[in-house]
Amino acid sequence: MSSVGAFSRGASKGSSEKIVINVGGVKHETHRSTLMTLPGSRLAQLVDTVEPPSELFFDRHPEVFTHVLQYYRSGKLHCPTNLCGVLLEEEFDFWGISGTDVEPCCWPAFQQHKDGVEALAQIYPSVMENDRSSPTNIWALFDNPLSSVGAKVIAVVSLFFILLSITAFSLQTNGAINPHQMYVVPADNSSNNFTENPFALPRVLDAVELVCSIWFVFEFVMRAFSCPGKLCFFLNIMNFIDLLALFPWFFRWCSGMYCMHALGFLHVMRCIRVLHVFKLMQHVFGVRVLKHTLRASATALCAVPLILFSCTLIFGTMVFYAELDQNNFYSSFADIPSSFWFAVVTLTTVGFGDMYPVTVQGKCVASLCAMVGVLLLILPVPIIVNNFIKFSSLLKAKNSMSRKKEKISLYMAPSYST
Template structure:
């Protein structure tokens, strides 16, 4: 019989109902009709003959087969909790059983190992940094194209020591530009008061003379702008795909961050507003620090934790939206009978409910009636629960993935230490 891992020890002359199954040295006796209850499975195909064998031997996992045989008998597939889910899936595939038939009570245990394996494949802790660096260096040496080398130099901080230095210099200029603009907004330096003019809907002419501090900050701004333009131009020229480069969100932010200087010398309201918006883009560039820290253990695990928890966390905004509608409507009708009510419409009730549920509590809109205060009490309690809800999800996932990665990347070192401690052996 041509089946992997199975051999027929004895064939019966008739169609005997009893069949002996020897799996890994453990014998099981069952009926032919029991094995025929799952058409398409391996055992059903083996006994679906005119002369089925009276005994079959399989060199497979005996503990898993006990659950497989119970699935033939009861129609419910359960999994042992002490075995790896990947091993179970491999055994189920051999016996021709679909893993989708696993019972809900055992599904989490069955899937946990596969999800953990996926997490370990995507998380790259600091322990793997040296291996990746050496691999990238080999790739860089094998590639003679200047374009690939320059792209790695400016966009892949861990490709070389020079790339790491350039990434740190870029972050330094980003911080320097933000600090310079923040100091420029001081009243003692910003004598022409452009920001105040924008706030008051008026225009002010740019003065002919500037304080020394303002000239120094303008010089710093020019130097930072030159570096940003140089860096963006180099990355745009050397990138492998121009379309992907300009479609990337962070690259769009980098492009917008190049323009604050062009609006610096204008005093109209639109220019001042554009100046503030573009400097916000420059602050967003600080997210580059995550690219520089992508191989740091904690950052790598936290990044994957947030991605893995995203599906569960999506329910929080939905609940917040529903509770805002409910409590906003309740507070409006609860305060409707009071003459000095702060809630002139349901929209103002929505604003109050949102501020209360998020535990911000501005206090600009407050209930004054007894029933309104009862609604506020309930709204505040629900808000606390909504804020606390995401915390255990993130913490539990972070601890789980952190423990997995630490265990995985400590095991090779443990084996290496054992071999070193053991030392060479000699025979007499």
């Protein structure tokens, strides 16, 4: 056995002598000149000697080598569709053949397996595995609901306070039950920007907001104290929003117009807290599949706004000149910028009806714009559906594979008899 994993026997008498290649017990016969058609490959280097061996043995996959040898003969590299693309790539690398030489008819099947491996790596990041390995960690207790039973309880409590805080914030904008004050913007822009509500109920919502704020402060302090990397924690946009969401309650009695405007901005930060619902739901199977689907479809979906912008410019300009009438001073299409609004509404199939063409040529442009809008909305649907099916099957396979490994390890565990 040589250093390259090939066993040679004898030597051929001429350059046109046959060479027997035994791969995994399957023998293949070819000529030396055939192997020399791909200079730099493993077989070409082995037979490029004065006395090439008459037989070579390789302990490799025999079915893949059949296609490799055919590549030497015809110059076209095909691959079997019943084998994993990762296995094919490893075999091609061993024989010194580049996987980019695969023919277009076999390229989708060859690349699909590689995309599956990359998708599986995205589904289960290493951070989640590290959190699962330490279920008693405080950081896992507040950040990973699947780490322990206590983490699930904290996740449910956190979700409850998030929804309760959003509900209290929404009810405070209702003048009939606002317990403190109603925000009124006067017409003269004076400093008297709020009035007391004479029909205010007891300040129950204030107590609810106080309890929610105490929980949020406690949760933020515990997560900030126990996080592995403090810098990464405070650079996270969601953690920064959590910090801003704590300010409205402390500054709610602030007076003055500028302070009230700043307080209104901070109240918006409280509404953004509801985004944490998606964080708590990321361990649900369907939500996790949808998240990876949208991430994988992001590149294709980015083309939709670009196409929409281009179509808006085209149809907005066309409908303006189609509806251009010097005698009609009350036309909705007064200028091209206002016509862009009509193009956007028509392309998205909303159709508010505030602007509509009256001329024959304008109606033709509007009909064409509506048909293009329907096609534009249908365009990303197959991409999202295909990626959703792919990630769903991969995630199910990953979960079943983990259970299968656990069963195998259980069966292979040594038993000790007393």
